[in-house]
Amino acid sequence: MVKSRLSPADDFVLCQHTSSPLGNAAVVETSDNKILVLQRSNNVGEFPGYFVFPGGHPEPQEIGITSHQYVKELTDSININVSREMFDSIVREVVEEIGVPASSLSIPAFIGISRRDLNVRPAAFFSIKCNLDSKEVQQFYSSALDGYESTQLYTVPMIELENMASMMPGCHRGGFALYKLMVDTRKIT
Structure with a gap:
């Protein structure tokens, strides 16, 4: 007997308690107050x-993790x-996907974690x-370097980004909400 494919809703229910790779993404603001947004290829x-x-995920092999072995002395x-x-991986991702030199970027500020709607994969936003x-x-x-992943780079003000958000994956909409919250909090304090 062949099992049928799972619907996205079933996938959500079945995967909600399993581990997921942690992605990352950055809301990058230019010196003229524009936000960088890629349109995926x-x-x-x-x-x-x-x-x-721009974003991707941290690379365990960058820090020498090549297996799931536990070594107490190295913890x-x-x-x-x-x-x-x-923090290093998000800078690498921005450099690879946008092409700017790392020296032009500030130290990333962690703003929160968002997750996708369907497969609930989390992403750390900076x-x-x-x-x-x-x-x-x-x-x-x-x-x-990774320009092939996207077809265009947009540099937009916050108000324009509001209009683009409906065409973002859920975790990126969540990342944008985290960024707006950070900006609004800075205005208050």
């Missing part, structure tokens, strides 16, 4: 054509390295300032 497996913030150094990798203006960023984008 139609040739990518996840969310083709959608608007997204403290691994914990420190995992924390560092969370805010990063770029000391380049939107025209300079566009010039770097043409030679981005």
Whole structure:
């Protein structure tokens, strides 16, 4: 007997208690107060054509984790390295997808975790300032290492991003909500 494929709703129910790889993404703001948004290529497996913030996921092998073995003596150094990798990996992703030099980016500020609607995969969101203006960023984008993942880079003000949010995956809409919350909180304090 062949089982039928699961619907997205069934997938949500079955996967809600399983581990998920932690993604990351950054809301990057240019020196002229524009936010960087990529339109995903139609040739990518996840969310083709959608608007997204640059991101991906941390790489365990970057810090020497190559298996699931537990080594008590290494726990403290691994914990420190995992924390560092969370911040280093988002800078790498921005550099690879946008093409800007790492030296043009601020230290990432963690703003929260959002997760996808259907497969509930979590993503850590960061805010990063770029000391380049939107025209300079566009010039770097043409030679981005992972430029094939997207078809266009948009540099938009916050109000325009509100209109694009309906064409973002759920976790990116959540990341945008976290960013707005951060911005609104800064205005109050």
